[in-house]
Amino acid sequence: MSISTGLIAIFTKRPIIFKDHFGGVSFQMNMHRREMLKKASALALSATGLPLLDADDFAPKKPTNKLPRWKGFNILDFFNPDPRNKRQNTPEEYLRWIADWGFDFIRVPMAYPYYVDFDRTRPITKEEVYRINVDRVHEVVDLVEKANRCGLHVSLNLHRAPGFCVNAGFEEPYNLWEDPEALEAFTFHWAYWAKVFRHKTQDQISFDLLNEPCWRADMNDQFSKRSAVPKELYRSLIVKGFDVIRMVNPKHRIIADGNNIGNDVIDNIPELDVGQSCRGYAPGLVSHYKAPWVFPRPQDLPAVSWPNVDNGKLQAKAWLREQFAPWIALVEQGGGVHCGECGAWRETPHDVALTWMDDMFSVLTEYGIGFALWEFDGDFGILNSSRKDVQYEDWYGQKLDRRMLALLEKYI
Known part of the structure; x- marks a missing residue:
């Protein structure tokens, strides 16, 4: 023509x-x-x-997120400090399902007492913090290997580090934010894991230094008031973790959770090649509705909805965009951001949870920010969540929340 x-x-x-x-x-x-x-x-x-x-x-180009847009789940095999109270080891078929459904990522929050040897009839001592149990280490290695075989990236996270955890339930021998000995133990553990996985590539593994850092007035009180860690104090911990990991492998990928329980951007580490992990739990009334570890009197909570009105202010998709605005700005400035945890507990009405999650994932996806649902199998997850208002599908003997899975697949 x-x-x-x-x-x-x-x-x-x-x-x-x-x-x-x-x-x-x-x-x-x-x-x-x-x-x-x-x-x-x-x-x-x-x-x-x-x-x-x-x-x-x-057309104006959106900035590229420095971190991959990983999509997946938290896997809680090593979440409990006491291996006697653990869940089953995640079967490889679970990891194959995750990959077959199109996801590419698992985050593995670990409590360091899970993989050390000590007398569990009493509180752990400072010396016992260093006693690595090789058999437990092999369990972690096995999970990583199975996930990598399925094509999944694994992010190892210290959910409980020596001297700190956002949750109560274990008596620490010191305070990570106040005691130099605790910081030395923290770097020891990351140096150890860096050596164990020294031959892994950036596509296979990353190291998420510390889950949800915050300052707690009383480490043993679940409802103790929490606030941000002083910026320079948190920076020093990140630098030390970064140095010991990169000393083993200069290409290892490192991630730091946002300050103040994962909610605040870390704005004083621009020279470090460190990605940042935010949270997708706002508003807490929706994500943790009637969760007893968040609300001391869950029976007194009002009915929840989405969109929601709180103190006369409409909470909807535009409100979520405001919550993520600092993280979006970090991406626009050339940083790397991933949402390491998100989701709604089993008591949140299912329709409310799905509508809220749809808005949240829409905002994150618009800026190339990936996500990891807390969790895969359990109260927040797509398998066996024990929700009372879900018609589960029998999936090889497991109870699958097909509607939630379909929502997640929409954002792969």
């Missing part, structure tokens, strides 16, 4: 006849005038030897 033929068709709105030069077959097609204008312009530019341009070439 000549350029003149195309222009005539545009202005006369006549059908155009295309001839197949290979088989001699001709066919007829009507084109919308605007589409034909674009094609005629492209033909004219091509004839003059100029580069072909598209409308997208003139």
